[in-house]
Amino acid sequence: MESAVDALSRELAKLRTGRASAGMLDHIMVEHFGIKTPLNRMAVVSVLDPKTLSVTPYDPNALKELEKAIISSPLGLNPNTDNQRLIVPIPPMTKEHIQAVCRVVAKSSEDVKQSIRRARQKSLDTIKKAVPKKKDKDKAGSSISADDAKRLEKEIDDLTKKFIKTAEDMCKAKEKEITVG
Template sequence: MKEKEIQENMNKSIEATQRNFNTIRTGRANASLLDRVSVEYYGAETPIKSLATISTVDSQTISIQPFDISCLQAIEKSISMSDLGITPNNDGKVIRINVPPLTEERRKEFCKLASKYAEEGKVALRNIRRDAVDKEKKDEKDGLISIDELRDNQSEIQKITDKYIALIETKLSEKEKEILKV
């Protein structure tokens, strides 16, 4: 059993889940809100962070300064059409986004979204577990390990999986607290 390989794959799933959590609005301005917004730029979908400098001015304002002024309109349009529920203000050189406080209804929607992301992360972890267990069963079938080693390895894989699922649960509860905090 390659315990290190299993943990590396599970860490990648945790990181992906955390990146998804970071794209959820919490009522405070955060540059990572725009990570999932892509802009049609010279015929290709391009992430905003590749086209502009994104910074938080204060707790309620995000500033976007494009490297190329010609893409200002496209960036503004992409932000307006995103599901973030924020409206960009374009002054000709810089786009400013005022992040309004979240309503109770919107906070609950974001909590559901966070739960969805957490569930996707758990499914990814379970798939990694399944692949590892299948490999162990194949090794046992091929005579590389005994049935006792197989049982021990499956138990160890399950313990690792449980640890990482608990980690996702912890991150989810932290994110929900952050979202629901007024």
């Protein structure tokens, strides 16, 4: 369940909002010497102000490849070259783009909730297997009592609710950030 929420957090960081975020360029792949490499391994991305990013390559010769990769990304960004770095202004989002990004956030939210529910079901199945059936009570083995099983099921349900609420809160915050800008 934790890994599902962590994955959601990484996914939401990639989405473009009206504000500059260093994580929004992480998923961009740059072709350098014929090898596709994530942008964040080739350059330092920093936020200059809420509407501007700075991309400083480790290798100044890779500046053109970085610029080409950012332009060809689906983010709709157009960087400017400033000596040894790229300045990436973040344009205001259109109404259609805001709606599209909100739909992506909603889909990500549902995917994470399903993943959390699958983890819950897997845990409950494991508990049910550990509780001995009436005919098997005489046999010795590593099993848990019915009372312990009920307690564990309640704990799992509580954890499930907690993680789903966390995921929903993250998505609501991201949607607010997108719509408010």
